[in-house]
Amino acid sequence: MSTVIPSQKSVAADPTVASTYGRSAGTTITEKSAPSIPGLLGLLILLLILAYGVYAFVRGVIDVNDNGTGAANIIIGIVLIVVASLFQSAFTIVQPGDTKVVQFFGSYVGTLRSTGLRMTYPFTSKRLVSVKVRNFETREIKVNDSQGNPVVIGAIIVWQVRDTAQSVFQVESYEKFVHVQAEAALRHIATVHPYDNGEEGEATLRGATDQVADELAREVAERVAVAGVDIIETRISSLSYAPEIASAMLQRQQAQAVLAARAKIVEGAVTMVESALSRIEREDIVTLDDDRKAAMVSNLLVVLCSDSRAMPTVNTGA
Numbered sequence: 001m002s003t004v005i006p007s008q009k010s011v012a013a014d015p016t017v018a019s020t021y022g023r024s025a026g027t028t029i030t031e032k033s034a035p036s037i038p039g040l041l042g043l044l045i046l047l048l049i050l051a052y053g054v055y056a057f058v059r060g061v062i063d064v065n066d067n068g069t070g071a072a073n074i075i076i077g078i079v080l081i082v083v084a085s086l087f088q089s090a091f092t093i094v095q096p097g098d099t100k101v102v103q104f105f106g107s108y109v110g111t112l113r114s115t116g117l118r119m120t121y122p123f124t125s126k127r128l129v130s131v132k133v134r135n136f137e138t139r140e141i142k143v144n145d146s147q148g149n150p151v152v153i154g155a156i157i158v159w160q161v162r163d164t165a166q167s168v169f170q171v172e173s174y175e176k177f178v179h180v181q182a183e184a185a186l187r188h189i190a191t192v193h194p195y196d197n198g199e200e201g202e203a204t205l206r207g208a209t210d211q212v213a214d215e216l217a218r219e220v221a222e223r224v225a226v227a228g229v230d231i232i233e234t235r236i237s238s239l240s241y242a243p244e245i246a247s248a249m250l251q252r253q254q255a256q257a258v259l260a261a262r263a264k265i266v267e268g269a270v271t272m273v274e275s276a277l278s279r280i281e282r283e284d285i286v287t288l289d290d291d292r293k294a295a296m297v298s299n300l301l302v303v304l305c306s307d308s309r310a311m312p313t314v315n316t317g318a
Contacts, residue, residue, distance in 0.1 A: 101127040
C-alpha cells in the first residue's frame with residue numbers, strides 16, 4: 001500500500017560544501033551582477049543619438065550642396081546612426097521570476113535579475129534562466145532496503161536555482177542533473193533504512209518518514225550544490241513492497257495483526273475472569289473449591305476468547 005508523507009524540511013545548499021573530486025576549486029564560476037541601466041533611459045539616449053545623427057547627416061548634405069564643407073557632418077551623422085542601430089542588441093526584457101545570463105563573445109559578463117526592460121552591452125548573448133520554485137516527481141524505482149527486501153519508492157523534490165552562473169557553466173544541463181542526482185540520493189537513502197520492523201531505535205522508511213525526508217533533502221542538496229541549486233523540500237510520494245513479495249509481506253502483516261489482536265483479547269479476558277472471581281469471593285455469592293474455580297476459569301476464557309458465539313449448557317442435575 002502506497003503512502004504519501006508530507007515533510008516541511010527545507011535545506012539550502014551551502015555553495016562551499018560542493019564536492020570537488022577531480023576539479024579545482026579555483027575554476028568555480030559564481031554569479032555576479034551584469035552592468036545595465038533601465039531600458040527606458042537607454043532607449044531615450046539612443047533616440048537622442050539617432051536624432052542628432054539624422055540632423056547632422058541632413059545638415060551635412062545641405063552644407064555640401066551649398067558650399068562643399070558638410071562632409072564632416074555627414075560622417076558624424078552616419079557614425080551616430082550606425083552606433084544607435086548597433087546598440088539595439090543591448091536591450092532585453094526580464095520577466096518576474098526569470099534572469100538573463102549575459103555573455104560577451106563567450107565571456108561571462110554577469111546576470112540580469114532586475115525585471116523589466118534593461119540595457120546592457122551590445123553584441124551579447126542572453127540566456128534565460130528561471131529562478132522560480134520548481135518541483136518534479138521522481139520515477140518509482142525498485143531498490144533493496146537495508147534488510148534486503150525489494151521496495152518501490154518515489155519522491156517529490158522541490159528546488160530552485162540559487163546561482164545562475166553555476167547552473168549554466170558548471171554542469172551540462174542543470175535540470176537533468178538535478179533529476180539524476182535526486183534519484184541517486186533516493187536510491188541511497190532507501191538502501192540504508194529498513195522498510196519496517198527495524199531494530200529498536202532504528203529509523204524505518206515507513207515509520208520515520210520525517211527523518212527519512214530530512215536525510216533525503218540533505219543528501220540531494222549536497223549532490224546538486226555544484227549546480228547552484230537549493231533544495232527547498234522533499235516528500236516521499238510512494239512507498240510499497242515490490243510486487244514479487246507484496247503478497248508474502250501482506251500475509252506477514254496480517255499474521256502480526258492477528259497475534260496482536262489475540263494478545264489483547266486474552267489480556268482482557270484474564271482481567272475479566274480475575275475480576276469476576278474476586279467479586280464472587282468478596283460478596284460471598286457462592287463458595288467455590290479449586291476444581292470449580294478451574295472449571296469456571298476455563299469456561300469463561302473459552303467464552304471470551306472464542307471467535308464464535310458460545311452455546312450455553314444448562315445443568316439441571318445436583
